[in-house]
Amino acid sequence: MSTVDPSLIPLAILPAPVPPALIRSRPPQPSIPQTKPDRDALLDAIRRGMAREKAVPPLGMEELRRRATEALAASGLADSYLDYAVVIVNNESWRDALAAVPFERRLLLMPKCLREENRCPAPFDEFGLLCKQCGLCSIQDFQAEAERLGYAVLVAEGSALVMAMVQTGQIEAIVGVSCMPVLEKTFPHVQAAAIPAVAVPLLQDDCIDTTVDVDWVWDYIHLQAADRSRRLDLGGLHDTVKSWFAEAALEEVMGPPEGHAEEVARRWLAGDGRRWRPFLSAAVYAAMRDDENPAADATLRRIAIAVECFHKASLVHDDIEDGDTERYGEPTLCGAHGVPIALNVGDVLIGEGYRLLAEAGLDGDRVRAAVREAASAQRLLCRGQGAELAWSRDPAPLSSRQVLEIFRLKTAPAFDVALQLGAIAADCAADCADVLRAYSNAVGIAYQIKDDLDDLVDDAGLVRGAASRPSVVIALGAERARGDDRQFLAGLAAGRPNGTFTADRLRAAIRAAKADEKAALLLEAYKEEAVRALDGLADATLKGLLRRIVARIFNELSFAGYCREQEATARSREAAGAEAAQPAMQA
Numbered sequence: 001m002s003t004v005d006p007s008l009i010p011l012a013i014l015p016a017p018v019p020p021a022l023i024r025s026r027p028p029q030p031s032i033p034q035t036k037p038d039r040d041a042l043l044d045a046i047r048r049g050m051a052r053e054k055a056v057p058p059l060g061m062e063e064l065r066r067r068a069t070e071a072l073a074a075s076g077l078a079d080s081y082l083d084y085a086v087v088i089v090n091n092e093s094w095r096d097a098l099a100a101v102p103f104e105r106r107l108l109l110m111p112k113c114l115r116e117e118n119r120c121p122a123p124f125d126e127f128g129l130l131c132k133q134c135g136l137c138s139i140q141d142f143q144a145e146a147e148r149l150g151y152a153v154l155v156a157e158g159s160a161l162v163m164a165m166v167q168t169g170q171i172e173a174i175v176g177v178s179c180m181p182v183l184e185k186t187f188p189h190v191q192a193a194a195i196p197a198v199a200v201p202l203l204q205d206d207c208i209d210t211t212v213d214v215d216w217v218w219d220y221i222h223l224q225a226a227d228r229s230r231r232l233d234l235g236g237l238h239d240t241v242k243s244w245f246a247e248a249a250l251e252e253v254m255g256p257p258e259g260h261a262e263e264v265a266r267r268w269l270a271g272d273g274r275r276w277r278p279f280l281s282a283a284v285y286a287a288m289r290d291d292e293n294p295a296a297d298a299t300l301r302r303i304a305i306a307v308e309c310f311h312k313a314s315l316v317h318d319d320i321e322d323g324d325t326e327r328y329g330e331p332t333l334c335g336a337h338g339v340p341i342a343l344n345v346g347d348v349l350i351g352e353g354y355r356l357l358a359e360a361g362l363d364g365d366r367v368r369a370a371v372r373e374a375a376s377a378q379r380l381l382c383r384g385q386g387a388e389l390a391w392s393r394d395p396a397p398l399s400s401r402q403v404l405e406i407f408r409l410k411t412a413p414a415f416d417v418a419l420q421l422g423a424i425a426a427d428c429a430a431d432c433a434d435v436l437r438a439y440s441n442a443v444g445i446a447y448q449i450k451d452d453l454d455d456l457v458d459d460a461g462l463v464r465g466a467a468s469r470p471s472v473v474i475a476l477g478a479e480r481a482r483g484d485d486r487q488f489l490a491g492l493a494a495g496r497p498n499g500t501f502t503a504d505r506l507r508a509a510i511r512a513a514k515a516d517e518k519a520a521l522l523l524e525a526y527k528e529e530a531v532r533a534l535d536g537l538a539d540a541t542l543k544g545l546l547r548r549i550v551a552r553i554f555n556e557l558s559f560a561g562y563c564r565e566q567e568a569t570a571r572s573r574e575a576a577g578a579e580a581a582q583p584a585m586q587a
Contacts (some may be wrong), residue, residue, distance in 0.1 A: 014402035015529035028203040032084050045071040045234050046092050055093040058194055064089050091198035098196040098225040101173035104150035110178040112155055114206045146221055174416050175220045179205045213549035227544035229287045240267040241279045245270050277311050277418040278304035284422030287545040304426045305420045309353035316346035369424050375415035380501040384409025395495020400475040412444025435536045442530035449523040477515035485509040
């Protein structure tokens with residue numbers, strides 16, 4: 001029997017590390033929506049409201065409150081978040097005006113409380129914190145990126161110095177990060193100055209080791225007038241793409257299914273799915289064509305459905321190869337119909353994908369380019385899956401970097417082909433192909449790391465991850481653990497579960513080795529690697545779009561619960577704090 005030599009699997013190239021502060025899991029204060037998806041839903045509702053009813057800043061408080069109340073209702077959030085929503089409405093009202101100001105005429109203003117207070121080596125002078133670039137907090141990354149773009153940067157509290165810079169004409173716009181009390185105090189001054197100013201609220205007001213929605217800050221820092229993607233309603237576009245996969249909608253594009261195999265394939269294609277990959281094709285196409293209504297474009301619909309055909313086929317084959325009869329609590333195709341039918345349906349979906357590319361209405365050169373991209377992605381994906389299957393047949397220890405390389409081969413091509421086909425359909429692939437590939441590599445690896453972190457809260461996911469496929473979290477644990485935990489995790493990383501295995505035992509060993517924290521940092525590093533890959537893009541619209549998409553894909557993950565014990569720890573701390581505060585209140 002042939003075996004695989006683990007040393008033949010190359011090592012992934014690791015991205016630059018990110019500050020641990022980016023994954024601090026402190027809960028927000030009660031006056032701020034408690035989860036990232038809720039905050040993103042509120043921002044999305046506010047942006048949709050702005051698209052329906054244009055705003056001319058500065059807005060008065062009455063209008064700010066009206067718009068904020070409407071957005072809270074639209075996103076299903078309580079009125080207790082009204083003050084926070086008012087700040088976000090005010091930010092969005094200035095968005096276009098901020099985008100029109102050159103980077104070199106903008107100020108990035110940050111509070112020193114974003115630092116890790118007990119470990120920060122930076123001194124202060126009369127202008128604020130002098131960052132030492134130690135990598136312990138998010139200040140370093142924000143400052144480095146803003147200064148690269150041309151911003152002036154201050155890490156300081158107080159409005160006097162800022163207003164002095166505004167009055168001298170040095171600064172024409174402000175991007176800020178601040179707590180809610182400071183925002184409330186400075187609001188009248190900024191409104192009176194009538195300069196473009198946005199301020200992302202800190203999630204806590206206690207002035208110590210605070211956190212912020214990093215992607216929001218990143219988005220505002222990079223705003224440019226040339227970026228037309230800001231007009232794209234990504235939530236609405238995603239909903240539109242999902243609607244293309246209703247059975248009636250598929251039949252409208254693909255014709256009625258013929259025979260049992262096509263009927264099963266069509267039902268499988270219409271089944272549940274996030275539709276990230278066809279959404280990526282549609283988003284790139286819409287951005288590059290400046291098309292705010294891509295739903296009407298028959299070419300795009302065929303391209304997007306082809307992308308999902310390829311993806312669904314890969315899932316069918318993946319489940320067969322892994323012997324999985326369930327996925328997310330539902331029967332897989334091979335679990336419901338058996339391996340022979342599932343194998344045949346997977347092949348049908350691949351054939352349908354290529355048929356749709358041929359019938360999409362592209363000219364000859366673009367058809368050839370589309371087929372080449374689809375075939376190349378299929379080949380790379382199979383190489384990655386092949387490496388994993390070879391490992392499963394004859395398991396041996398893999399380093400975390402080898403696991404990441406398997407992730408890159410297995411997952412990145414599905415994102416890359418979606419982006420490349422969208423660019424080909426928009427007739428702009430020649431200008432962005434290399435950047436899209438680098439971006440897809442980073443997004444693909446990050447997506448698989450996210451999947452491994454998701455497994456930590458699901459016993460079935462942990463057992464599956466330990467038993468049948470390489471896991472970067474387990475590989476990191478094997479590299480970092482000590483004592484019995486090291487032997488236990490090393491055995492799992494080499495595909496050798498032992499008699500002491502339970503999901504709770506594995507979760508505890510991973511937590512003790514801090515492998516979950518390391519994996520979460522890697523996830524953030526690859527997300528930032530994806531954003532930095534976009535520096536090579538000349539088109540501001542595509543660059544802005546792809547930055548927004550990183551946040552949209554990954555903000556479903558909440559790190560606050562990736563270890564169940566963290567929730568208990570947080571509750572214990574809250575109880576201890578309340579108990580300590582009680583005597584003081586009584587006094």
